[in-house]
Structure formats: C-alpha cells, structure tokens
Amino acid sequence: MTARSRLRPVNSGASGVAKAKHQQISDEILSAIEAGRWLPGDRLPAEDQLALEMRASLGTVQRALRSLVEMGVVERHHGRGTFVSGARAQEGQLRHFRFLAEGGKQLLPVYFRIVGVETTGESGPWSQFFGTPDGEYIHIHRVVSVNDEFEVFSEIYLPADRFADLARLSEATLNGVSFRDMLAERFNAPTLNTRQTMACQTLPPRVTRVLELPAGQYGIVWTICGMSYRDAPITWQRIFVPPSDRVIEIATVFGGHPVSGEAG
C-alpha cells in the first residue's frame, strides 16, 4: 500500500443521514485537501486510481470531482490531470469582485499600505460572522490604491487562533500583498465564496482622516464576508469607498459561467 492510498474508504463513518456516494467522495477528497494532504497546485491521483481507492465506479468519482470543480476547490485539465486550485489560478478573474474604470476597463489593486495591525477581543458584526462572541481577532487596516488612480480604505478581521502565524509576520511582509492570495498560499485557506452587502453611509473619521477627505463625507460601506472550505468563515472585511466615477463590479455566477464583459 503506497502513501497514495491513504484515503479512508467512503461510508466508513456511521453518519446519521445517508448521503449519496458521490457526495461522500467529494467530501472525503475535500477533507484531505483541507488537511493538507495535497497543497494548491498538487495533482490528485487519476480518476481510475481514486475509483479504486474509494471503491467506487469511475462515473461516480467523476461526478464527485465535477462538484469540486464547481466549488472552486480543484481544476481539471484534459489530458493533464486534476489539480488543487491555487489562489493564482483565478488571478485577474472576476471571481468575487473587481474595480472598473468608467469605460469598463479593469483596474487592479496594486498598492497596499498598512495603517495598523492589532489583536483585539472587541466584538462586533465580525464576531457574529465568525460565531465566536469572545474570540480574539487580528485586525488590520490598510489603504488600497486601485491602479494608482484612487484609494479605498480596507479593514479586515481574522480569527487570531486560526491565523496566529500571521500576527507574527512583520508589517513589511504584509505590505503590498493580497490577503486573498496569501491566505490561500500560506494558510491553505482559499476564499471560495463571499457574502457581500453594501450601503451608502457617512465615512467614519478615522477613514476620512487617512484618505484626506472632508469629515462627514459619504461613501460606500462594503462588507465582504469571506468563506473557505465548507463555508468556514475566514475573513470579515469592510471596505470604505469614497465617491468616484470608478465602479465596483460584483461577480454573480450562475450556471457555472461567470458573467463578465466590457460593458458597464
């Protein structure tokens, strides 16, 4: 028995409800990826190999893998193999949102400047999202320059226990990086799904001060709850967007094909 065949055969746990075998299999593979058995970029065993390990037929394994593709967990390439999705895989893609110029041209967030990093036990909507009312959180404020054209203010909360190593990273290391990529690459915590809300409100003083805007300025208060495998909450982010002719495009994906295009 090689190291390759360490996956538990499905249906081994006496679970309450019976689940379809293809779901059990995708669940099993997902667990293995979560546990780090394969890292982003790694190739999974071939379909037929998995079918043997899982004691299932090829068709059943294929169906399980298709559902993992839909979740954004793996990618399959004809003739090459099945790979764990890295953050880089969707780079530049409209997976969750992006900024656009007036004509529809895409703007890239290129410059991040850390304003503050702290660990806090403060509760708020983030603690509700994480489901840990008394939890400790890493709280990072940043100014994000979009395409060197305009700036937004971003603050992000992460559970301190899950990302303890992050608190030990220097600010220099955190500067200029995309959190989404970093969490996927260094913490095996890719953002697979988001829940987003928006409102127009007055920007708080700490924001207007840093962005050099008049006090009481209105802006978009944009909340992004980031979820990873099994919809586990990993990031609570709030972005303050001042008035601008730049627009935010929100990804809405149905039927497997992301909506994109140049028009506004």
Added chain:
Amino acid sequence: MTARSRLRPVNSGASGVAKAKHQQISDEILSAIEAGRWLPGDRLPAEDQLALEMRASLGTVQRALRSLVEMGVVERHHGRGTFVSGARAQEGQLRHFRFLAEGGKQLLPVYFRIVGVETTGESGPWSQFFGTPDGEYIHIHRVVSVNDEFEVFSEIYLPADRFADLARLSEATLNGVSFRDMLAERFNAPTLNTRQTMACQTLPPRVTRVLELPAGQYGIVWTICGMSYRDAPITWQRIFVPPSDRVIEIATVFGGHPVSGEAG
C-alpha cells in the same frame, strides 16, 4: 408520432464545432423553452421519454438536465418531474440581490410608484449593453418603497421591439408589479443572470427631487444588467440608493449553493 415528440434529433445541424451530446441536448431543450413549447410551470417529458426523443441514453439526458437546473432554467423534483422554472419559483430567494435591515432581517420591496414611462431612442450605456446603438427603448422611472421603510429610485430600460406589448399596458397595470416577475410570466423572459456594478456618486437632480432629498446628495448608483436565456440582454436597470442604514446584499453563488444567512 405525438405532439410530444417534435424535438429535432440532436446533431442534425451541420454546426462548425462539434459539441458534446449532453450540451447539444440541453441546448435543444433550452431552445424549445425559449420558443415557448413549454411555459413556466409546465412539466417536461420524463427523462426516459426525452432520451428516446433525443436518441440518447438516460445518463446523457440527465446530465443535460442537471446543467439546465444550474442555469436556473428548469427545476427537478424527485418523484414529480422536471418543470420549467417560473419567476415565482425563486420568490423571496436571494437569487440576485435583496435589501436587509440592520439586524439582517430581510426587507421586501412592496410598493412601486411609476414616475414616468416613455419610449426613447436615446443612446447610453444601456444601448451598449443591448448592442443596438440606434435601438428604441422603453424607459420607465419608478419609486420603489422597500418594506415601507425607505425609498429608492429605479429606472429601467428595455428594448422596445422585444417588449412592444409592454408599452401598451396601462400605467395602472405596471404599478406595484415586480418587473422581474412580469417579464418572466408575460414575456417568457426570466432574468437568469445579472451583471452588477456600484459606485458612490452624487444623485442627479431628477432623483433627489422625487425622493425629496437635498440637491447634490450622495448615494449609491447601482447598475444591474439583466440577462435571460443564453445571456440575452433584456433589462438595463439603474437604482439610486440614498444614504441609509439599510444594506443591499448581493447574491454571489458558487458551487451551486447560494450564500445566505442572517448575519451582516
């Protein structure tokens, strides 16, 4: 041969690129639904029946039907059948967006008041979206009251030729109805997908005037491009949202499971 078996056998057209049979089949069924062979709420023939008509195996038809479910075109119910999705099917669901109160409770748009209806040849971002620079459009302005709690201003453009009957409807008929439902039910044009952008900008005078806001008030300018079967553009909508502690939740659906919940 009954009226039921009018679907063309797949692969009959000498198309340029070869498509997979299951794609051809879902395409074929989609065309039939588009053409009105089955209307929203109607039951499609059973899987095995379709397999016969399409000269395909059961598994292939099932795969085609699953992809139509993903697109939101049909719904399948174990033991009952496969039905063309009506607009009502997703009522109250977070298919594209919804309004939330501060605590996360859902607010329903309950009251629509028509401000103006006109037919215009004016060009703008909508004509770019529709791809008809010289087209005629039905342009409708409305005040939408969300849960009787706050008001937003909505304007919508529709291609005049496609929805000619709509221009003939009286304002009384248009008052108080959801366009999304009406287009699906009366025009066989369900909104299956959207492209959404947002920006914080000053609200135009015609909006502040109707909503009784101070001139120059900032707000969210929210553009929603609605698409139907095969991503055909059907509605271009702009919603002006004044400052409020009410938030807009945008649906972001990945892996087939819509993200929802009570938290903000």
Added chain:
DNA sequence: TCAACTTAGTCCTATATAGGACTTGACGCC
C-alpha cells in the same frame, strides 16, 4: 539539431443496465 512519430497517462463522453426513493392517485376496507 530538429521535426515527426509513438506511447503512456489522463480526462471526456457515451451507453446499457439495475435498483432505489419519492410522489401521486386509485382502490378497498372499516
């Protein structure tokens, strides 16, 4: 050296078949 060919590995499609699970309506019985 380099292009063409071959081969192994992998994913993709499609079929025929079998049984299970759920829904609905009909039927018979009390």
Added chain:
DNA sequence: GGCGTCAAGTCCTATATAGGACTAAGTTGA
C-alpha cells in the same frame, strides 16, 4: 368519510464498459 395499501410514474444513484481526445515525454530518423 377516513385510513391504509398498492401501483404507476418519475427522478436519483450507481455500476461496468467502451472508445475518443488531449498532453507530455520519449524515440526515431533525416
């Protein structure tokens, strides 16, 4: 009438099998 049983219709899962298509790497030959 009300209840349980039954059967037909439908979707759901799973298997075994076959062949095709794409990729990457190695081999051959001019």
